[in-house]
Amino acid sequence: DSSTQASGNNGSTIAISGSTSVGPLAEKLAAKYSEQDNANIEINQIGSSAGITNAINGVSEIGMSSRDLKEEEQASGLQEVVIAYDGIVVVTHPTNQVKNLTLEQVKQIFTGEVTNWKELGGDDMEIVVVSREDGSGSRDAFQEIVDYSSGELVKSSIIASGNGNIKTTVANNKHAVGFISFEYIDETISTIDINGVKATAENVLEQNYKLSRPFLFVYKEGKLTDAGQNFIDFILSEDGQRIAAEAGAIPVK
Amino acid sequence: MSIQTNSVEIGKANKRKYFLEKVSSRVFLICALLSVISLLLIIGFVFYKGSHPFLVEGYSFIDFIFGTDWVPSEDKFGIFPMIVASIFATIGALIIGVPVGLFTAIFLAEIASKRLAKIISPAIQLLAGIPSVLYGVFGLAIIVPFLQNTFGLAKGQSLLAVILVLAIMMLPTIVTVAETAIRAVPNTYREGSLALGVSQIGTIFKVVVPAAKSGIMTAIVLGLGRAIGETMAVILVAGNSLIVPTSLTDSVRPLTTNIALEMGYAAGTHQEMLFATGIVLFSFILILNFVLAKISAKGGN
């Protein structure tokens, strides 16, 4: 456990900060990794941008991002590694009759073309769209694949920050529809198949299920320590990827 | 000249006392200035970051203030809906939170038995320590569904929910500070009024409360600060929709929420625009404080 070994190790601390969606996975990986190598890994979940900024100005060795790097960020010499993929699933209230949608229907919902569940074969009730905030990695990926822009998002949609808040919001409102990462699926919400395909890791890997996005580690070129490199190697190893899969993420290969 | 004679006349023991006196008053001054320095640093920081788009990148400040579209990924930055939402939310929270808080404080200080007050006051102070996230969760789990069901809405996330949560969050500050102020009013005032055959209620509202005015204003200012500065709870119950609210049941995105919601993922111009949102919020706070100061000065005469 980290507190006891921390003082005794060879002094190499790997400071990692960034995305709150990558964070829990990174914590699990770090916990397993420090069992075999007595490295001290600090993980701070403070948002992708703050993590990237920290990686650029050296507050952290590694930044975690759930979104792609902006041009100016790449220009400042950042390297990126995909450590896993994250599947995104459309969710509704458990009582909702609608269980399957086409990608086109999803787009119609989120752009406000369809506003009542009855048009989709459900009960006669208004649709309440729940989306992530502008800049969120999940939202970027979701919009890109479903194919609408932020400007098209229906204006009255509820904006929730984080998977947990979307889940809580949807679980408490039978009108609602939103999207979250695979790893947060539980019985409080119901998942929607897209074009008849279930949201599972296998389906993502076989490219039958389209909604997914990469989890990134970023670091400044030449600033990665051996310890940091070892940790990344561990993540990309078979062991590491198995742990990622157990945590609900989708392995790189 | 006089200094020379003084140094002869002031005894050794007193010299030390005066020295201490001088040093301590300097130290006190420095402490007082610390808050000014912090404020200046923070203002400087926010302005430095927030003015960049307008001074360097050529964005129009007018469009920023009056624009109704906020789509950072498409380079649209208009915060008009949020300004309106902030104003409504603040006023609403004031209208509900201040009277309830003040009346509660008055009750505890003047009417409740000592025993009752000894139980309720600390309990209300306890409310001050509950993390705002939990207020948000409470709001999301109790207030939002309640509003949704009561008004038959598709969603309960709304201006009204924000107002209620903020009013609740103001309570501990207002009650605690106001109660202390009211208790400090000298008993002779109460006696003077009661002896004139004025009822207890009359005495409270005409003599005691006015005498505690300064403390009550502080209570309001601090409570308001809590309400304006609050983010985490509001994010959960506001809905954060980007529409100009026309009714209490519309979901809204106040300025603070906008900053907290997107800061984690914002970079470049987007981030600077969030700081610019901070500038607007800041001006909003300054104006409010100014107005409150005017009101309290007026009440003073």
Next chain:
Amino acid sequence: MRQLKDYVLRGLLWLSVLLSVAVLVMIVGYIFVKGMNLISFEFIFGDYSPTGGGGIWPMIVTTIYTIIISLVIATPIGILAALYLQEYAKQGRLVKLIRFATESLTGIPSIIYGLFGAVFFVTTLKMGMSIIAASLTLTIIVLPVIIRTTEEALKTVPQSYREGSLALGTTKLQTLYKVILPSAMPGILSGIILSIGRIVGESAAIFLTAGTVAALPESLFSSARTLTVHSYLVTQESGDIELAAAVGIVLIVIILGINISATLISKKLNKATNK
């Protein structure tokens, strides 16, 4: 007419206090109902485990650290500043400016304090994400609360105490320390209690400056996670309301403990001065 007015006002007073108490009971009740199941010895004293089932001991320790450090810095500064404003300064421009500054500070959203702290303490002063950086940020957040409540408390101390003491040839400092501060103590204490609430309840300003490392902090320069940040992360990412509420219960108990000891201390002080 007057009687009616009295009845109405009295009714409103009762209504308000009932409302306040109802809200209190509902919130605390909700938190306890949601979170009580998770409370166990292991939950409170166990180490955190990212794979679930662990405890929150590191966060409890971190929370207590931040409370203590922030208060140790903010309380003396705040009280001394208030003393300056009330007892020393000529009520002129400077005082108005300082007062305006403190009032304005109370309204700034904590996320801005957090970002400021991240740039100023963490990066510029090279403290790194750490408990100390967070505590300094928190200090700025609670300073206005302490200054204003102390000022109010000082205002209520009768002028005759000051005169009585000074006329005995004591210095201002002695007067403040021996007579003024003791009789202003209850007011100051309620300001401190409010500040503790603010410190404990803060999340945004803390996770940007102390980070979210879920391990027992080794020193003040370690990054660490407070209870509130923990419940924030849990709510935000996994939506695990039970866990967030369980953390809330622990917080409530901690605050209750602090408030009770604060009252006891003030009673003791009062006994020392009054009896």
Next chain:
Amino acid sequence: MSTAVMERSESLVMEENQTVKVQSQMEIKREEKASKITVKDLNLFYGEKQALYGVSLNIREKEVTALIGPSGCGKSTFLRTLNRMNDLIDGVKITGDIMIDRENVYKNNDVIKLRTKVGMVFQKPNLFPMSIYDNVAYGPRMQGIKNKKELNQIVEESLKGAAIWDEVKDRLKSSALGLSGGQQQRVCIARAIAMKPDVILMDEPTSALDPISTLKVEELITNMKKDYTIVIVTHNMQQAARISDKTAFFLNGEVVEFDDTDTIFSTPSDQRTEDYVTGRFG
């Protein structure tokens, strides 16, 4: 102890009757004046500590009754039982009866009516932090008087009555707390007068006043006797002698002697009274 007092006050009644037989003209005058306040066997405790022991007094309408006695003997405490100001102090216990106009003050729960009827001026001036005008107009306003002219008139009359009008007429709107102690006390008197009460209780109302204002206030009291029943605590023997009809001498929470002022100051029946009043000076 308290029984001793009872006996004494009974014997006083007897003496009085004898006097009456002699001075018939006096008697008629007296009879007109009904008993306004009757106090019977009053005991008062501050928590454990007893401050009044079996006090019995009979205060007549439209007379001035003076309460004298050394510091701490319970004069203020007694005075404050008459308008139930002691209700405000925690842990005060009272036994015995006080009747004002045949109504038992402690059985009837309308304290507001009681205090409207029984005005009070305190030992330390206790003006509100408002303007002078608002202080005096406070009571009438709370009674529902809104008419500006009427209020102006009440304020002016009351301030004149308290011999302070000339000093403050030009700054009625400025804060009352800026006045000197003596000025403040006179405004307090004005504030009480403004309520036009039946009974006025005064707790050393002139102890902070200079002789000239004191004289004015004493004249005022003597004038007010026509309309009001006045109970006044004073340390000033001369004052008691000058303005009061009856005097009660308090000692250690007991009434040692209660009689016509003349009698108390010329031929008191109790040695302690004599000792006290002949330490005459001041």
Next chain:
Amino acid sequence: MSTAVMERSESLVMEENQTVKVQSQMEIKREEKASKITVKDLNLFYGEKQALYGVSLNIREKEVTALIGPSGCGKSTFLRTLNRMNDLIDGVKITGDIMIDRENVYKNNDVIKLRTKVGMVFQKPNLFPMSIYDNVAYGPRMQGIKNKKELNQIVEESLKGAAIWDEVKDRLKSSALGLSGGQQQRVCIARAIAMKPDVILMDEPTSALDPISTLKVEELITNMKKDYTIVIVTHNMQQAARISDKTAFFLNGEVVEFDDTDTIFSTPSDQRTEDYVTGRFG
């Protein structure tokens, strides 16, 4: 106006000289007593408002000087200039000189020494919210006296000196605010005495006291004269006559007349003084 006063005080000096020639024995006694406090052409303003006009006085060592005059005439204000208590009030402006022991009070910046030397008892009792003991021990403690025996002795002596020891000796450790007004004021006097000052200023110190305590305090003042210079504000003519050596009559912020107490009360040279002191009563 102030010149008028100056002239008068000059003429007083002349008169005095004449008297001296006659009464040579008196003179010797007087000469022993050096001038302790010399006030020259003192003006005081509360902001715009002038409260003292060209006050000039000469207060002698080990004498009691009484200040009399109607309410609001500036007695308290004047008294508070002597130990610079007016420094605490914002916007107070002072011109003129006050010399104590040949030191200019307003030029020398050692207010602590000044106030240690010049003790004060206020018009309203202003005890601290501490025990009776702590109130009296407060000053000595602040001077650095820590020895318990020494403190006990100081407290006992001072309380005895203020004629309150017997009443409080059993509850020295209980709050001073539980005492009656008169008791509180005497503890205030004890608190001042505890500092063993040179000069004691008293602002109506007995206005809240009963005659017996007043008598005790007056005796005390007369005794203290041996060691202290005392300046006392009083509304009580008799008191002034009884205990003071010199009396100053204030009116509207001016000193109308300052002379031997006997002279002031028997043959005042100013009509206004005569008017005031022959409204004699109380």
